[in-house]
Amino acid sequence: MPEAPEARQPVTAQPVVTPIRVVIGLCLFAPFVAMLWVGSYAKVDPAFIGIPFFYWYQMLWVLVSTALTMTAYQLWQRDQRARRATSASASAATKDGGASA
Incomplete structure (x- = not known):
């Protein structure tokens, strides 16, 4: 009986409410x-x-x-860049970990 393919572990998501997002909300x-x-x-x-x-x-x-509003926008852009960088490095680590196993 063939075994089911190994399911990939989902990349852990960062928390939705972060301190920078609280500051953005207060600015708005x-x-x-x-x-x-x-x-x-x-x-x-x-x-x-x-x-x-x-x-x-x-x-x-x-x-x-x-x-x-300008401050909130700049903080939002910084937050999005950081999230993209974190998710890109996490997905790269997941791919590397899967390839070497």
Whole structure:
């Protein structure tokens, strides 16, 4: 009776929630919290060059949101490169291990 072919061991996946992904989530979540908490900025004072706080605070968050989104994107790219490198080295190790056995 022929034996069944040896099943390959699956490459162990990295955890889905990593510290870098938590930072990415916080970078993307912070502007929502800041803008949805209207009570924190629904006031006139302190004015900045004659512009009430309500308006300049929101305009400031446009710039802050841009910076946070750009940071999150760069962190995501770094995370994806690291995951690809790890999976490529793991698959190469699996292939080498299978060939020498």
